Amino acid sequence: MYEHDVIVVGAGGAGLRAAIAAHEEGADVAIVSKLHPVRSHTGAAEGGINAALREADSWEDHAYDTMKGSDYLADAPAAETLCKDSPKETIKLEHWGMAFSRDEDGRVSQRPFGGLSFPRTTYAGAETGHQLLHTMYEQLVKRGIKVYDEWHVTRLAVSDEERPEDRTCHGIVAYDVQTGNIEGFRARNGVILATGGLGQVYDHTTNAVSNTGDGVAMAYRAGVPIEDMEFIQFHPTTLPSTGVLISEGVRGEGGILYNEDGERFMFEYGYANNAGELASRDVVSRAELTEVNAGRGIEDEYVHLDMRHLGEERILDRLENILHLAEDFEGVDGLVEPMPVKPGQHYAMGGIETDENGETCVTGLYAAGECACASVHGGNRLGGNALPELIVFGKRAGHHAAGKDMEDARITTGKVGDYEEAEIDSPVQLGEVGLGEDVAADGGATAAASGSELVQQAVDEERETVEALLEKDDGIQHAEIRERVQKSMTRNVNVFREEEGLKQALGDIREARELYLDVFVADKSRTFNTDLLQTLETRNILDIAEAITLGALARNEFRGAHWRKEYQERRDEEWLKHTLLSWNDGNPELWYKPVILEGENKTYEPKVRSY
Amino acid sequence: MAERYTSFEPGGRRWLWQRLTAAFLVIVLAFHFFLLHFLNHADEVTFALSQARMEQLTYFSLMILFLITATFHGVNGVYNALVNQGLSGSRKTAVKAILGVASLVLIVQGVRTALAWAGGVPI
Amino acid sequence: MSTQVPEPVEEESSAESVSPGKQKRDQKKRERAQRIQEQREAEAAERARSDDDTYHLKVFRYDPEVPEKQEPRFDDFYVPYKQGMTVLDALMWARDHYDSSLTFRHSCRQAICGSDALFVNGSQRLGCKSQLSDLSEPVRIEPLPHADVVKDLVVDMEHFYDQMEAVEPYFQTNSLPDGELDEQRQTRENREKVKMSTRCIWCSACMSSCNIAAGDNEYLGPAAINKAYRFAMDEREGEDMKQRRLEILEQEHGVWRCQTQFSCTEVCPKDIPLTEHIQELKREAIKNNLKFW
Amino acid sequence: MSQSYNRGLIEDFSRWREFSAGMWAWIFHKFTGWVLVGYLFTHIAVLSTALSGAAAYTNTIQALESLLVVRILEVGLLAVAVFHILNGLRLLFVDLGVGLEAQDQSFYASLILTGVIVIASVPTFLSGVSI
Numbered sequence A: 001m002y003e004h005d006v007i008v009v010g011a012g013g014a015g016l017r018a019a020i021a022a023h024e025e026g027a028d029v030a031i032v033s034k035l036h037p038v039r040s041h042t043g044a045a046e047g048g049i050n051a052a053l054r055e056a057d058s059w060e061d062h063a064y065d066t067m068k069g070s071d072y073l074a075d076a077p078a079a080e081t082l083c084k085d086s087p088k089e090t091i092k093l094e095h096w097g098m099a100f101s102r103d104e105d106g107r108v109s110q111r112p113f114g115g116l117s118f119p120r121t122t123y124a125g126a127e128t129g130h131q132l133l134h135t136m137y138e139q140l141v142k143r144g145i146k147v148y149d150e151w152h153v154t155r156l157a158v159s160d161e162e163r164p165e166d167r168t169c170h171g172i173v174a175y176d177v178q179t180g181n182i183e184g185f186r187a188r189n190g191v192i193l194a195t196g197g198l199g200q201v202y203d204h205t206t207n208a209v210s211n212t213g214d215g216v217a218m219a220y221r222a223g224v225p226i227e228d229m230e231f232i233q234f235h236p237t238t239l240p241s242t243g244v245l246i247s248e249g250v251r252g253e254g255g256i257l258y259n260e261d262g263e264r265f266m267f268e269y270g271y272a273n274n275a276g277e278l279a280s281r282d283v284v285s286r287a288e289l290t291e292v293n294a295g296r297g298i299e300d301e302y303v304h305l306d307m308r309h310l311g312e313e314r315i316l317d318r319l320e321n322i323l324h325l326a327e328d329f330e331g332v333d334g335l336v337e338p339m340p341v342k343p344g345q346h347y348a349m350g351g352i353e354t355d356e357n358g359e360t361c362v363t364g365l366y367a368a369g370e371c372a373c374a375s376v377h378g379g380n381r382l383g384g385n386a387l388p389e390l391i392v393f394g395k396r397a398g399h400h401a402a403g404k405d406m407e408d409a410r411i412t413t414g415k416v417g418d419y420e421e422a423e424i425d426s427p428v429q430l431g432e433v434g435l436g437e438d439v440a441a442d443g444g445a446t447a448a449a450s451g452s453e454l455v456q457q458a459v460d461e462e463r464e465t466v467e468a469l470l471e472k473d474d475g476i477q478h479a480e481i482r483e484r485v486q487k488s489m490t491r492n493v494n495v496f497r498e499e500e501g502l503k504q505a506l507g508d509i510r511e512a513r514e515l516y517l518d519v520f521v522a523d524k525s526r527t528f529n530t531d532l533l534q535t536l537e538t539r540n541i542l543d544i545a546e547a548i549t550l551g552a553l554a555r556n557e558f559r560g561a562h563w564r565k566e567y568q569e570r571r572d573e574e575w576l577k578h579t580l581l582s583w584n585d586g587n588p589e590l591w592y593k594p595v596i597l598e599g600e601n602k603t604y605e606p607k608v609r610s611y
Numbered sequence B: 001m002a003e004r005y006t007s008f009e010p011g012g013r014r015w016l017w018q019r020l021t022a023a024f025l026v027i028v029l030a031f032h033f034f035l036l037h038f039l040n041h042a043d044e045v046t047f048a049l050s051q052a053r054m055e056q057l058t059y060f061s062l063m064i065l066f067l068i069t070a071t072f073h074g075v076n077g078v079y080n081a082l083v084n085q086g087l088s089g090s091r092k093t094a095v096k097a098i099l100g101v102a103s104l105v106l107i108v109q110g111v112r113t114a115l116a117w118a119g120g121v122p123i
Numbered sequence C: 001m002s003t004q005v006p007e008p009v010e011e012e013s014s015a016e017s018v019s020p021g022k023q024k025r026d027q028k029k030r031e032r033a034q035r036i037q038e039q040r041e042a043e044a045a046e047r048a049r050s051d052d053d054t055y056h057l058k059v060f061r062y063d064p065e066v067p068e069k070q071e072p073r074f075d076d077f078y079v080p081y082k083q084g085m086t087v088l089d090a091l092m093w094a095r096d097h098y099d100s101s102l103t104f105r106h107s108c109r110q111a112i113c114g115s116d117a118l119f120v121n122g123s124q125r126l127g128c129k130s131q132l133s134d135l136s137e138p139v140r141i142e143p144l145p146h147a148d149v150v151k152d153l154v155v156d157m158e159h160f161y162d163q164m165e166a167v168e169p170y171f172q173t174n175s176l177p178d179g180e181l182d183e184q185r186q187t188r189e190n191r192e193k194v195k196m197s198t199r200c201i202w203c204s205a206c207m208s209s210c211n212i213a214a215g216d217n218e219y220l221g222p223a224a225i226n227k228a229y230r231f232a233m234d235e236r237e238g239e240d241m242k243q244r245r246l247e248i249l250e251q252e253h254g255v256w257r258c259q260t261q262f263s264c265t266e267v268c269p270k271d272i273p274l275t276e277h278i279q280e281l282k283r284e285a286i287k288n289n290l291k292f293w
Numbered sequence D: 001m002s003q004s005y006n007r008g009l010i011e012d013f014s015r016w017r018e019f020s021a022g023m024w025a026w027i028f029h030k031f032t033g034w035v036l037v038g039y040l041f042t043h044i045a046v047l048s049t050a051l052s053g054a055a056a057y058t059n060t061i062q063a064l065e066s067l068l069v070v071r072i073l074e075v076g077l078l079a080v081a082v083f084h085i086l087n088g089l090r091l092l093f094v095d096l097g098v099g100l101e102a103q104d105q106s107f108y109a110s111l112i113l114t115g116v117i118v119i120a121s122v123p124t125f126l127s128g129v130s131i
Ligand SMILES: Cc1cc2nc3c(=O)[nH]c(=O)nc-3n(C[C@H](O)[C@H](O)[C@H](O)COP(=O)(O)OP(=O)(O)OC[C@H]3O[C@@H](n4cnc5c(N)ncnc54)[C@H](O)[C@@H]3O)c2cc1C
Pocket: A009, A010, A011, A012, A013, A014, A015, A032, A033, A034, A035, A036, A037, A039, A040, A041, A042, A043, A044, A045, A046, A047, A048, A049, A050, A128, A129, A151, A152, A153, A154, A194, A195, A196, A197, A206, A207, A208, A210, A211, A214, A215, A245, A346, A347, A368, A369, A370, A371, A383, A384, A385, A386, A387, A388, A390
């Protein structure tokens, strides 16, 4: 068993920042990550980091934009913390050498972004995430922080008191990908989850193959509530075969969307008579899908994004990287033909419920980054607000876990204060199948014991699970189960959501869960067994798919990225509240807690979200 | 980590000399070839002719310099090539010594021959 | 076309009594056998099918623990082609439909995580950035040369990481501004100068292609030298630091080992002019030394 | 990694078919360089006969030069030297950072130029040899 003060799970922007912060506080910190740090998906972010750096700008304006963008579902204390800390953290990156783009006077450049009242998106070319990730990894190397890379974390070692709020996290269990060993990691002070996105719940996503929502699922099964899971952002222009993102820049420069009949449908069918192609992400995504559903899609799948009329010179000057993307990943030359695009899953606004210090309701367990939900994004994330989230909340979680004195959080976690229980209207049974019978489908919580004993116990259980999976030599393979769930999610819990579809999805997930009882791993090798790892990930995908669908079914209104056919309006009287889901030992439990709209100096009054 | 690289023997000097000698050799080697194969045909080479050339101080010193630079350039090139292939440790030291001795022998022998022609240092 | 079906084909059992999963699997097996049959025929009927809708992959297989795979071998896979399909897509398809033990690293699918550098038809490429349509059949896919193979297409990257970390790959400066909101200014020209060097995604393609790195294990290699270039040329670090960086680069197994083979530059998926950077550093080092000589 | 499979040197070199221009240039330059050092040593050895007197020297040289093999070998030496010089110049330019983009063309150019020069000098080299 390994032992450290603080253990960070995941080495994307959030995990790296958390580890550096804990190290700054003098803690013995280690990172455990299934990918080498520089392989993390933070590297894929292109656009930039929102930070109010200039005299003419202010964090208050940034907070206002963020609250408005969230469709008033973000918690003001979290949003304000983000906006207040972002400038300092962004400049810290600069001091660490990050290669930001520069203005004439040598200051870092900023550019306008959707939904922002000031051009405050600080960027490094079209590769901000790459620069950020590498700069932070460099700092990690400088400090000599230990990284266990290619160790796949499979469960948390959390005590099993009745109420999650009384539980404590003592460490984690991880699988060494190269050797197949399963080992325990005891955390003396705390565990920080920074496992990133969950895009693999869908079959078409801008997220990496490794973004399977492991952290969210592990925390969920250990009893931590997960929040606002139904809010998934879809990006309207992704390449059909891979999901690679074609930036908004193309439409910004004047790119036009056409359907199969060559009609400029954004105007032709009145989806956005003023803004046209430049309408907000969700509007364009819905328009594209409507076209495809009406039989006007190309190959019944996508629409065309045409930029040829911009002329070669302008394209080469401003959109050169788009040409490369289309060529490399779709085999299409944007100069001579239109590019195929369709909406793809892009970002999960929800996640593990935390406060502004990254702490969950389980003592010693923290979360930061895309897997967490302090609720800064609410119903919809503004472009450029995720990267600051990583560094701001990554740092806070790191400091807190390392024992630094911090201001008390204003956001509450767990079932305290005025929360409200909810009914779930599900056509099928939810949660765990065959509770307690099958080792392949075991929960996260472990019988109470002390510290390392508890971790050891979790290790033993995990070894059993894995052994059982490897022993079985007949059944169904994970790829098939995964594909079923992904397909169903894309069909039913996508941009368009209607009650019937959502229920269908719940049924499909249930079926998949049953199939999962029968899952087997064909590859029996201990060395680099990706077959086994994907089988474990598929388990997480199931739990998360269900959580997203449940939230979507419960929330009968249209807010932010969440569109419901039956409810075409935002319903503030009833729905200014977060959806939370608790594992409850395998029988999911839905509840709500109110949104905090009261900021430090002002209250953010819900207004119509129009730009 | 950095401490793995203890050998801070600067390779830069030898690298530069390799290039400088190369630049020098371009000229001298071309001259040499031209002189001995085109101006004086190979079958016409005799002791007397060589002697006649060697007795001129410019030619004599040029040839000595040619010998030294070519030896350095060639031997250093060989040594580099071996290091590039991962030669290290005591074998590397041995090779270094052998190459050094060989160069020395070559130069001494070359100078002696030149002197035999010139009949002593031509002054 | 033998190896990707390791399990013996089961007897046709009474379909009613088996689980839906198993039924499906049997069905798939049958389909698979059929497909294999078809492929064989197609192959026999000469390879005039290159414009057809399947691609033929030859994939390197090795696993130290599985008896049949201990002796490295090549497996054939026939993958149905879709517009825009990349080598990585094809591998994933083969894994998900033929042989789930086919192992390779991959993550982002968009040439940014650097995990899937492979040896494809004789050169180092990112699987996700290589369109099948640009490659001639059969597409031969191997792990990166000059690295130890862990399993199938996975190689041991430790040595590469060690080299990258040997050049003090982090920003160091003595002239940070005082205020935590004050930036350290940098000219546009200087940022432009280091721009390409910052694009490295640590894929190791360059290192794998370099014959010197193959022969001399201590050679820092093009990627690490490029990393050092990124800092040495950054004006924000200051002259003292540059001096130190040049010292690191000048060691025996540093820049001087490079023989300007250019293959690193040719294979780099991020188009980093590696040879140019290495050469520039050599000249910088010489200039720097001339000051002291 | 103890349990990994190293494909070894043999495999590396059987990849010659996949070499690119810069690698060929490297191999050729290496080869020609080694031949040249080898020649330098033999050359001095042969010339050393001058130490045992003028006649010994003239006889040795003329005996050698009258052999066709030696003449042919000399053509080979010329080829090797010319390539090494031309590619050496190419490398010197590369070191100065000149013409990096055209590094493959300049390699092909050195090859072709070497061929031309060598063929052109064959008559001179073979003249006066008694067969
Ligand atoms: C294409 C794209 C463009 C984007 N552009 C922008 C933008 O311009 N601006 C912006 O603000 N945001 C952008 N985003 C969003 C933002 O990039 C992400 O939300 C953010 O990078 C997530 O960072 P993270 O640190 O939380 O997770 P990641 O960077 O995804 O890292 C997750 C880490 O967790 C590890 N991990 C996961 N599971 C396990 C496990 N079971 N065991 C061990 N380790 C595990 C992984 O190895 C990895 O190191 C973009 C996202 C995408 C996909």
